[in-house]
Amino acid sequence: xxxxxxxxxxxxxxxxxxxxxxxxxxxxxxxxxxxxxxxxxxxxxxxxxxxxxxxxxxxxxxxxxxxxxx
Numbered sequence: 454x455x456x457x458x459x460x461x462x463x464x465x466x467x468x469x470x471x472x473x474x475x476x477x478x479x480x481x482x483x484x485x486x487x488x489x490x491x492x493x494x495x496x497x498x499x500x501x502x503x504x505x506x507x508x509x510x511x512x513x514x515x516x517x518x519x520x521x522x523x
Contacts, residue, residue, distance in 0.1 A: 457520040463487030
């Protein structure tokens, strides 16, 4: 099991995967918006999205868990 965490504070602009979806290493999970920049947050390893912990529009802080991948 792996936790995908926010690399910086920002708003969840777009979620690019769905719960139950298979993802590849490096595939974008969400895109954060911070200071007018879009920051993709990717999976660090391949697996299946077990749980999404955020919704589009949510604000996250650096280190917050965004998703759990098994």
